[in-house]
Amino acid sequence: TRAVPLLESLSVEHVVADKSYDGDRVLERIHAQGSQAVIPPQINRKVQRPYDRELYRERNRIARLKQCRRIVTRNDKTARNFLDFLHLAASMILFA
Structure with missing residues (x-):
């Protein structure tokens, strides 16, 4: 995926993204850098993992801007x- 190279130079506390970034490679890279992934799991995941719903809702404010x-x-x-x-x-x- 193209997102993995973009994450290499990133140093943030949270990575907020939509469901399309809910891939194992992306999530592994985010956690390896010590960041928390705030990405809702896709519906077809066998194991639904938790995420911070309140922080994800804040993403909408930036999208409106x-x-x-x-x-x-x-x-x-x-x-x-x-x-x-x-x-x-x-x-x-x-x-x-």
């Missing part, structure tokens, strides 16, 4: 303007 094209493409010229728009978009999502 990616709906704003201005954030994804980073069209703002200064970091301050980008951060200001990021705060505005986050507020709109929070109060929607």
Whole structure:
């Protein structure tokens, strides 16, 4: 899988991903680096392993921010303007 080489340079506490990354090789690599995998198991797994459901739900907030094209493409010229728009978009999502 292409995900395994991407994980080599990663040093984080949690790796949050969707069900498509629920492969044994990916999970082994994540655990070998000392990170916790927050990946829901696929339905066809014989043994359903536990995962942090609350932390996985937080993933949705980032996905909602990616709906704003201005954030994804980073069209703002200064970091301050980008951060200001990021705060505005986050507020709109929070109060929607």
